[in-house]
Amino acid sequence: MPVETPARNSLDSSFAIGDDNIYRDHVNQDGSHQSDDPKLAYGPQRRIEIINNGNQTQQDITTHIDLEPGTVLVKLSNGKYGLLLNSSAINKPKSIVATLNDGRKVNIPISISTFNDGRSIGYAAPITSDLIDSGINADGTNIASLDVTYTSLEPGTKLEISFGNNGLISDKKPGEVATYSYTVTSANGASHNGVQSIPIADPKGFQxxxxxxxxxxxxxxxxxxxxxxxxxxxxxxxxxxxxxxxxxxxxxxxxxxxxxxxxxxxxxxxxxxxxxxxxxxxxxxxxxxxxxxxxxxxxxxxxxxxxxxxxxxxxxxxxxxxxxxxxxxxxxxxxxxxxxxxxxxxxxxxxxxxxxxxxxxxxxxxxxxxxxxxxxxxxxxxxxxxxxxxxxxxxxxxxxxxxxxxxxxxxx
CATH class of the missing domain: 2.60.40 (Immunoglobulin-like)
Incomplete structure (x- = not known):
């Protein structure tokens, strides 16, 4: 008689390997950020990777991310700040909800497809002028947490969520730490979590x-x-x-x-x-x-x-x-x-x-x-x-x- 493979609901996740430090940022008088200076190196974006390492399609995958206060979101190619999502073409994003420092919740539309090679699809969720009018800072620095939801995550596929440009607008001094944590859950009952503490430093010159x-x-x-x-x-x-x-x-x-x-x-x-x-x-x-x-x-x-x-x-x-x-x-x-x-x-x-x-x-x-x-x-x-x-x-x-x-x- 054939042997049925037992169902296995399982998720794995981690913070992607990045710079050893997160770097202090500030807004210049002309509205630009110090991190816009091409002579300063802020390192790669901060992101989380989620993998369905089970054999069941995970439904309604939600990643809750608690941000260090003052985290600068990813600088997108159109000059705006926001988030980047990347996953297999079969997986579809559902929603992004930002919780602000004052407790208000704001939906961030996933409005731009950044690339599609037939196997993977990338999306961008920029902070638009409408979102700024609703109370979100243009660089996202007053967002306390994010909830990113995908409708499904197929077995063996991965989801990447890029949430920061590795800059921080904060009163914290070099040598102190910025803390990030997340929890991934699915409607199937699978879950995984992680936490990361990153030393704060002043930005480096181009190496x-x-x-x-x-x-x-x-x-x-x-x-x-x-x-x-x-x-x-x-x-x-x-x-x-x-x-x-x-x-x-x-x-x-x-x-x-x-x-x-x-x-x-x-x-x-x-x-x-x-x-x-x-x-x-x-x-x-x-x-x-x-x-x-x-x-x-x-x-x-x-x-x-x-x-x-x-x-x-x-x-x-x-x-x-x-x-x-x-x-x-x-x-x-x-x-x-x-x-x-x-x-x-x-x-x-x-x-x-x-x-x-x-x-x-x-x-x-x-x-x-x-x-x-x-x-x-x-x-x-x-x-x-x-x-x-x-x-x-x-x-x-x-x-x-x-x-x-x-x-x-x-x-x-």
């Missing part, structure tokens, strides 16, 4: 992230090689924590000890040359005579779609003394398991830094000074030279320590 590397022909730097060991490829990556359509400029240097033909450098994004991007060669004006370039881009690239400065060969300027006598090799040193293998590449990793952003108005590039560096030092093969040969990597590291991070990778 810039730079990465650079040199790839040697054959994978190794060979100072006395005649088969390309002194020739390498150079590449830099420019990216931010989030995208902005504001123009940006960058100052990069070719590492000391290397030279490049300026006309060989190009800007790429998604394997295409960057439209409107410019590379200006300033000459050997680096602190130690490094070749220096200004990179201008009509936007701020982000980590999901970085801009690459690449396609140029660099040549090591080291020259071996032709009459030098090679010394007798030293006896092999005892193996220390804590030391890195000499076959591993030399890496310099630079953490994100926060320079003052450069806008299209100033057209003045930043000199980026990394906040921290993590360096793994490796020795080059001994060749007996007493001059620049053994210091090339050190010089290269010095140059990148002031501007970029270098990654020398060995081919597989």
């Amino acid at each position: 810039y992230q730079f990465t650079g590397w040199i790839n040697f022909t054959g994978g190794d730097y060979q100072p006395n090689s005649e088969n390309g060991g002194n020739l390498a490829k150079v590449s830099y990556t420019l990216q931010h924590v989030s995208y902005s359509d504001e123009a940006s400029s960058y100052l990069i240097e070719i590492p000391r000890g290397f030279t490049v033909n300026p006309s060989d450098l190009h800007l790429f994004q998604k394997n295409k040359e960057v439209e409107g991007g410019k590379i200006e060669y300033l000459g050997t004006v680096g602190e130690h005579g490094e070749q220096t370039f200004v990179i201008s881009i009509p936007f701020m690239p982000y980590y999901g779609s970085p801009v690459f400065v690449k396609d140029a060969n660099v040549t090591v300027t080291y020259t071996k003394n032709p009459v030098e006598v090679q010394p007798t090799p030293k006896p092999a040193e005892p193996v220390d398991s804590n030391k890195p293998s000499p076959t591993e590449p030399t890496n310099i990793v630079t953490n994100q830094v926060n320079p003052t952003p450069v806008t299209a108005k100033s057209q003045t590039p930043n000199r980026v000074a990394p906040s921290q560096q993590t360096t793994t030092s490796k020795k080059l093969p001994q060749t007996g030279e007493e001059h620049n040969g053994l210091t090339t990597i050190g010089l290269l590291m010095l140059s990148l320590a002031t501007e970029l991070s270098l990654k020398k990778r060995k081919k597989d």
Whole structure:
């Protein structure tokens, strides 16, 4: 006889992973918010994710959200504030009811379909002028709680509710916490809940992230090689924590000890040359005579779609003394398991830094000074030279320590 699967009413839910902090906001004299400033990073939106992990369609799914007083709702693409909903196309939203600080309840219409790819549908519920007339603040900061209801949630499908832009207009000080909680229930009797306390902080400046590397022909730097060991490829990556359509400029240097033909450098994004991007060669004006370039881009690239400065060969300027006598090799040193293998590449990793952003108005590039560096030092093969040969990597590291991070990778 066939075995029937027992009915299982079950819901799972969680706050989506977001920034470690929520940031203080305020309204400027012109009516804009501090969080509108593209030079400040407020991080991703705050949202809740609900999943039907049972095998029964859940009816009348209501998510009750208690907000920290002063929570700024999501800034929508039309410039208004509101909520964003996203779920499978089979699931339909029903209503959103806001409870204000004074206890009044106001219905927020779900009036805009933001996207529909056939599988998922997104909706927006903006704070309209009518809602403002009814007593809701334009940014939603006087909403105490929200009740978001969907008519159904099919097994294996998910609902996302974005309720905040990660800004807070409050008298609370940095170091205090903002608390959010929610409870999800269905007419079937399933339920789930969560609570989150988030430290309050002042907003951060835009974070810039730079990465650079040199790839040697054959994978190794060979100072006395005649088969390309002194020739390498150079590449830099420019990216931010989030995208902005504001123009940006960058100052990069070719590492000391290397030279490049300026006309060989190009800007790429998604394997295409960057439209409107410019590379200006300033000459050997680096602190130690490094070749220096200004990179201008009509936007701020982000980590999901970085801009690459690449396609140029660099040549090591080291020259071996032709009459030098090679010394007798030293006896092999005892193996220390804590030391890195000499076959591993030399890496310099630079953490994100926060320079003052450069806008299209100033057209003045930043000199980026990394906040921290993590360096793994490796020795080059001994060749007996007493001059620049053994210091090339050190010089290269010095140059990148002031501007970029270098990654020398060995081919597989």
